[in-house]
Amino acid sequence: MMPLPAMPLPSPAHQAWRRFKNKAMSVVMLACALAVIAPLFLVLYYLIREGASSLDWSFFTQLPKPTGEIGGGMANAIVGTLVLLAMASVIGVPVGVMGGIYLAEYGSDRVNYWIRFSADVLNGVPSIVWGMVVYALLVAPFKTFSAYAGGVALGLMMIPLIMRTTEEVLVLVPQGYREAGLALGIARWRIIVVIVVKTALKGIITGILVALARVAGETAPLLFTALGNNFWVHSLNAPISAVPLQIFAYATSAYEDWHRQAWAGALVLMALILAINLSVRVLSRGRKFE
Amino acid sequence: MAEQTSSIPMTSLQAALPATTKAAAASRPTPAEEVAFDIRGFNLWYGPRQALYDVTIQIPAHKVTAIIGPSGCGKSTCLRALNRMHELTPGTRLTGSLRLFGQDLYSAEIDPTHVRRRVGMVFQKSNPFPTMSIAENVLAGLRLNGVRDRAILNQRLEESLRMAALWDEVKDILGRPGIGLSGGQQQRLCIARALAVQPEVLLMDEPCSALDPLATAKIEELINTLRTSFTVVIVTHNMQQAARVSDRTAFFYLGKLIEYDETRTIFMNPANPQTEAYVSGRFG
Amino acid sequence: MHPSAAEPAIATVRGHTTARTGARWPDATFRWFALLAALTIAALIALVGWELYHGSRLAIARFGLRFLASSTWDPVADQFGAWPFIFGTLVSSLIALLIAVPLGVATALFLTEIAPIKIRQPIIMTIEMLAAVPSVIFGLWGIFVLIPWLRDHLFKWLQELLGFLPLFRGPIYGVSMLAGGIIVAIMILPIVTSVSREILRSVPDLQREAAYALGATHWEVIRIAVLSYARRGVYGAAVLGLGRALGETMAVTMVIGNRPEISASLFAPGYTLASVIANEFTEATTDLYFSSLFELGLVLVAVTMLVNILAQLMLRTLAGGASGKVN
Numbered sequence: 001m002m003p004l005p006a007m008p009l010p011s012p013a014h015q016a017w018r019r020f021k022n023k024a025m026s027v028v029m030l031a032c033a034l035a036v037i038a039p040l041f042l043v044l045y046y047l048i049r050e051g052a053s054s055l056d057w058s059f060f061t062q063l064p065k066p067t068g069e070i071g072g073g074m075a076n077a078i079v080g081t082l083v084l085l086a087m088a089s090v091i092g093v094p095v096g097v098m099g100g101i102y103l104a105e106y107g108s109d110r111v112n113y114w115i116r117f118s119a120d121v122l123n124g125v126p127s128i129v130w131g132m133v134v135y136a137l138l139v140a141p142f143k144t145f146s147a148y149a150g151g152v153a154l155g156l157m158m159i160p161l162i163m164r165t166t167e168e169v170l171v172l173v174p175q176g177y178r179e180a181g182l183a184l185g186i187a188r189w190r191i192i193v194v195i196v197v198k199t200a201l202k203g204i205i206t207g208i209l210v211a212l213a214r215v216a217g218e219t220a221p222l223l224f225t226a227l228g229n230n231f232w233v234h235s236l237n238a239p240i241s242a243v244p245l246q247i248f249a250y251a252t253s254a255y256e257d258w259h260r261q262a263w264a265g266a267l268v269l270m271a272l273i274l275a276i277n278l279s280v281r282v283l284s285r286g287r288k289f290e
Numbered sequence: 291m292a293e294q295t296s297s298i299p300m301t302s303l304q305a306a307l308p309a310t311t312k313a314a315a316a317s318r319p320t321p322a323e324e325v326a327f328d329i330r331g332f333n334l335w336y337g338p339r340q341a342l343y344d345v346t347i348q349i350p351a352h353k354v355t356a357i358i359g360p361s362g363c364g365k366s367t368c369l370r371a372l373n374r375m376h377e378l379t380p381g382t383r384l385t386g387s388l389r390l391f392g393q394d395l396y397s398a399e400i401d402p403t404h405v406r407r408r409v410g411m412v413f414q415k416s417n418p419f420p421t422m423s424i425a426e427n428v429l430a431g432l433r434l435n436g437v438r439d440r441a442i443l444n445q446r447l448e449e450s451l452r453m454a455a456l457w458d459e460v461k462d463i464l465g466r467p468g469i470g471l472s473g474g475q476q477q478r479l480c481i482a483r484a485l486a487v488q489p490e491v492l493l494m495d496e497p498c499s500a501l502d503p504l505a506t507a508k509i510e511e512l513i514n515t516l517r518t519s520f521t522v523v524i525v526t527h528n529m530q531q532a533a534r535v536s537d538r539t540a541f542f543y544l545g546k547l548i549e550y551d552e553t554r555t556i557f558m559n560p561a562n563p564q565t566e567a568y569v570s571g572r573f574g
Numbered sequence: 575m576h577p578s579a580a581e582p583a584i585a586t587v588r589g590h591t592t593a594r595t596g597a598r599w600p601d602a603t604f605r606w607f608a609l610l611a612a613l614t615i616a617a618l619i620a621l622v623g624w625e626l627y628h629g630s631r632l633a634i635a636r637f638g639l640r641f642l643a644s645s646t647w648d649p650v651a652d653q654f655g656a657w658p659f660i661f662g663t664l665v666s667s668l669i670a671l672l673i674a675v676p677l678g679v680a681t682a683l684f685l686t687e688i689a690p691i692k693i694r695q696p697i698i699m700t701i702e703m704l705a706a707v708p709s710v711i712f713g714l715w716g717i718f719v720l721i722p723w724l725r726d727h728l729f730k731w732l733q734e735l736l737g738f739l740p741l742f743r744g745p746i747y748g749v750s751m752l753a754g755g756i757i758v759a760i761m762i763l764p765i766v767t768s769v770s771r772e773i774l775r776s777v778p779d780l781q782r783e784a785a786y787a788l789g790a791t792h793w794e795v796i797r798i799a800v801l802s803y804a805r806r807g808v809y810g811a812a813v814l815g816l817g818r819a820l821g822e823t824m825a826v827t828m829v830i831g832n833r834p835e836i837s838a839s840l841f842a843p844g845y846t847l848a849s850v851i852a853n854e855f856t857e858a859t860t861d862l863y864f865s866s867l868f869e870l871g872l873v874l875v876a877v878t879m880l881v882n883i884l885a886q887l888m889l890r891t892l893a894g895g896a897s898g899k900v901n
Contacts, residue, residue: 025796219823
């Protein structure tokens with residue numbers, strides 16, 4: 001076979017162009033990465049700059065003052081958020097965890113596929129729609145906005161999240177544990193609760209915390225369920241305040257003092273969410289299985 | 291030829307050796323033979339672990355050189371050092387010198403991309419670009435280097451596919467996706483792709499290990515024809531294959547070059563007892 | 575990994591070792607509760623569908639399909655049409671995609687191909703933290719930091735440079751469709767980046783090596799071997815980002831201006847489906863008003879669900895199944 005005629009060698013100019021493109025694209029990619037992380041720092045910076053100075057004792061202990069007056073705090077909103085999160089957990093945690101247990105321990109492949117698929121679809125439902133749905137379910141028939149409705153709205157949002165994370169963690173528990181329990185004659189449900197869930201407990205808790213962090217910041221579902229309240233609540237069957245609601249109301253108002261308080265509230269909310277995320281990170285660092 | 295006293299199953303190996311033995315007398319390239327790769331003192335580390343120990347070897351031009359040895363002996367590592375592919379793995383370190391036709395490939399002025407254009411590579415598992423057609427796959431390297439002239443591209447396309455013994459099978463379906471071909475055809479496509487940029491050397495890292503005997507035979511056939519235009523270095527764990535296609539064979543063990551000689555000698559009359567043990571199938 | 579394969583063993587084990595007849599029903603009850611819990615997912619989907627449909631019935635009966643094309647939104651005259659909100663949702667989401675997808679994919683490439691290992695984790699963590707910031711806080715920051723900057727700097731500058739295009743003409747208020755798009759872009763960046771990262775990581779090294787062996791530079795390797803291979807997955811990531819963008823409510827409401835206008839200018843205020851619901855739901859006076867808002871919700875959910883299902887399908891067909899479930 002004949003040797004080939006020589007290929008036209010790439011010109012040095014072309015080679016230099018290729019090298020330049022290579023370097024240039026690296027710079028572009030770096031710039032994009034910086035552009036992506038910049039907003040977080042910008043937001044945090046302004047939160048601290050605008051909000052930190054307002055975080056005094058009165059902010060945490062006082063109620064909002066009447067419209068236009070300076071001062072007051074978000075005590076009721078902070079308590080309201082905690083109350084709503086507690087109620088949401090009462091709904092979201094048992095249903096989510098039990099559902100996750102079903103998917104991991106009992107379900108067949110086909111049923112599980114559809115349930116998982118539907119859970120992912122539910123996760124994509126805009127949060128404002130949850131507000132509308134729970135309004136129609138719990139507010140309109142009873143003719144009152146309520147903490148119950150708000151808690152239910154947030155709780156329903158938590159269910160698909162917790163179900164998926166629970167399932168993922170349970171599936172990681174080695175089969176051997178279950179088989180050991182079966183071989184000892186322990187009842188199936190006992191094996192699941194005492195052995196499997198206990199082993200995966202850290203992961204399950206992590207999943208719950210992540211869901212909590214997610215719904216703690218939600219405003220839209222509360223707009224027409226909990227509605228918001230400038231006073232202390234004495235009944236869960238009445239409108240209740242929450243930090244995100246207060247932030248929204250204050251930020252969109254015309255009063256500078258309320259703007260200042262909105263920043264403070266946002267800082268508190270962000271701190272809460274970051275605290276939850278931090279504890280998630282700390283929990284995840286330890287080994288999950290013995 | 292010396293009498294064999296070892297228990298090597300000679301029939302299969304003997305049958306595999308090429309009939310011509312003109313160059314059989316020389317055990318290293320004669321002055322008349324050109325040296326393609328002049329490797330001196332290769333030491334390579336993957337992080338803290340040393341993979342190559344002081345490898346010195348001269349690979350002749352326009353010949354097929356096989357590198358054999360048991361798993362983990364460093365043969366693939368050594369091959370990848372020849373076109374600086376080991377640099378893609380972070381944490382690798384190489385000392386020693388490598389000259390390609392006299393030129394230092396590791397000198398500071400040389401761009402690794404230049405090295406890889408001159409020294410092509412075919413991998414253990416065929417890897418055509420899935421989003422490209424057969425023609426686009428073959429021409430990928432040329433396009434990278436800025437060749438735009440349609441006439442040259444078409445000519446190179448046909449030449450490379452002919453050299454890879456694939457032209458007749460694909461000449462009517464050049465627009466079809468590269469991954470639509472069978473395993474053996476895909477590997478020949480990868481060979482064509484490597485040949486299209488006209489490397490001086492073609493490195494082959496166990497190119498047939500994922501293929502059936504028929505596809506393997508086709509590729510071995512085409513390796514034989516590549517000698518005139520290229521230098522071939524092939525790593526293989528299949529001793530019969532080495533015996534069939536190569537002129538010279540290097541035996542590696544635990545990162546060291548144990549013996550390097552004419553293929554006939556390695557298989558029929560190895561000087562080193564470890565070589566003999568390996569080629570007679572006592573380990574590996 | 576499924577323990578259900580062990581199920582047949584249970585009956586035998588129980589029969590052998592526990593003669594207690596009472597041992598069966600706790601298991602059955604437990605399993606039943608678990609099944610019920612899992613089925614709430616289906617119940618929830620049905621609930622959402624039913625409530626939205628039921629709530630929109632009046633408006634559907636009154637307006638029919640005209641609703642989707644009509645631009646009238648007049649609570650006083652009880653005349654409602656969805657088009658301005660559909661337009662606003664689509665345009666702001668499109669802007670968000672145009673900004674977030676290139677940035678996100680480039681960042682994902684940076685993380686998988688270029689960044690030294692030590693700085694990868696911090697950047698990934700930062701992006702995860704960005705995902706944790708609630709919409710209302712972005713909105714707050716949007717009103718008091720982003721909008722003034724846009725109004726006084728970026729928009730002015732854009733109008734100077736590109737004012738000949740109808741996109742950049744007209745009065746600048748700050749609150750605008752473009753502001754809405756920008757803030758949504760910031761919010762969908764984390765998911766687009768993280769899903770893209772998973773996709774890019776799944777590109778086999780063998781593909782990269784093939785390109786390197788031809789003498790390609792690093793960028794050429796990325797272009798030929800990585801991006802082309804990962805094309806479909808990246809589209810899936812983009813569609814997933816779109817699904818998120820469609821549903822964003824609070825931050826958009828706070829920066830988009832909330833006027834049901836259709837304008838060619840990006841500087842004009844806009845209104846999205848989610849925003850109008852958020853703003854006017856508690857002020858709806860008539861049944862038809864209410865029902866129209868529900869119908870807007872129905873449209874929003876229908877479009878969002880379709881887009882999300884499309885994204886799931888696109889991403890699930892890839893090896894490894896990047897599930898796109900980043901927070």
